[in-house]
Amino acid sequence: MAEKFPIADSPGVNTTLSPEKAPHWLRSALDVTGEDVVEIIGKRAQQDVLPSPKSAAVLMLLGGTSADDATVLLTHRSPHLRSHSGQIAFPGGKIDSTDVNLIDAALREAWEETGLDRTSITPLAHWGETFVPVRGNRINAVLAHWHTPGTVGVVNPEEADDVFVLPVEELLAPENRMMLAWDYWTTPAFRVNGYVIWGFTAAALTTLFLKTGWEQEWDQTPRLDLRAVIAASRNNERRV
Structure with a gap:
């Protein structure tokens, strides 16, 4: 493990946003807000849900030199976890009191889950806090550019049992897009490598594609049953 991943994290390092360093193909995604993502998620429940007292920070890490070769870092959360078990997600987790800020939290979690070297990325923007009504989750997405890609992988299978760098072109392919439905609620989703990406992760990716103009036309008419x-x-x- 010591040869594959950074031996230790560097808490407090690289925790300042640098939007001026954003590559030109990501600049249009710098001003996304949490409300933008919520609009994509849609309303899954009619009842009021109180926000969680704790916030989470996730790292939305894009690699590549252009939209044509862009990649995104994703994890498969262990089915043994109590929260969001089995879901495809960005690296991330709860913001701890010892974290310098939410960027520090996102980078710490990314290192713990994937072995990511935090000095290999440039934090670009905080999309603002997204309140996901169904469970009251408060999620802070940190958009970053992976300027010097390195090795990542499964560090602790009890937390994330699959870690992969996915070409964005696979997510954009119309045949990998779908709309999922549960009762009166519908939401965009992706199907890749046998996994289904939905919820906040799918909404954030969809928002990114719409903001950057990468979105390709796809058939949103079929409403597939979420649980099935x-x-x-x-x-x-x-749990779904």
Whole structure:
């Protein structure tokens, strides 16, 4: 493990946003807000849900030199976890009191889950806090550019049992897009490598594609049953 991943993290290092260093193909995504992502998620429940007292920070890490070769870092959360088990997600987790700020939290979590060297990335923007009504989650997405890609992988399978760098072109392919439905709620989703990407992660990716103009036309007419699609996937989710 010591040869594959950074031996230690560097808490407090590289925790300042540098939007001026954003590559030109990511600049249009710097001003996304949490409300933009919520609009994509849609309203899943009619009842009021109180926000969680704790916030989470996730790292939305884009690599590459242009939109044509762009990649994104994703994880598969272990089915044994109590929260969001089996889901495909950006590296991230709860903001601790010892974290310098939410950027520090996102980078710490990324190192813990994937072995990411925080000095290899440039934090570009904080999309603002996204309140996900269904469970009251408060999520802060940190958009970053992976200027010097390195090795990442599974560090602790009890937390994330799959880590992969996915070409964005696979997510944009119309055949990998779908709309999922549960009762009156619909939301965009992706199907890649046997996994289904939905929820906040899918909404954030969709928002990114719309803001950057990368979005390709795809058929949004079919409304596939959420639970049936998840059950037939590799996600192995304990709760939908």
